Amino acid sequence: MAIKEEDLYIAETNTSKRVFITRFEGYDVIEWIPGPDVEQKPTAVCVVLPADLPRVGKVELMIRMKSRRAVDEMIAALQKHRDGVWPP
Numbered sequence: 087m088a089i090k091e092e093d094l095y096i097a098e099t100n101t102s103k104r105v106f107i108t109r110f111e112g113y114d115v116i117e118w119i120p121g122p123d124v125e126q127k128p129t130a131v132c133v134v135l136p137a138d139l140p141r142v143g144k145v146e147l148m149i150r151m152k153s154r155r156a157v158d159e160m161i162a163a164l165q166k167h168r169d170g171v172w173p174p
């Protein structure tokens with residue numbers, strides 16, 4: 087599913103930074119191995135967000151978390167905002 091131009095917009099956030107917002111074509115969570123040697127030990131957890139952006143084409147945006155603490159913080163943030171949107 088290609089993302090249409092009208093699906094893209096800039097939003098102002100409470101951080102006073104402009105944010106580019108679009109829909110993604112699903113997501114994947116993977117273990118990151120730095121380099122082509124698949125025998126190496128993974129060094130991070132990544133959330134991969136594939137998208138087909140106008141004027142850019144197909145891309146994969148990645149959020150790479152390099153510690154257990156970073157993953158735990160991401161999970162806690164998702165749970166907090168989940169509960170804000172859909173109260174338990």
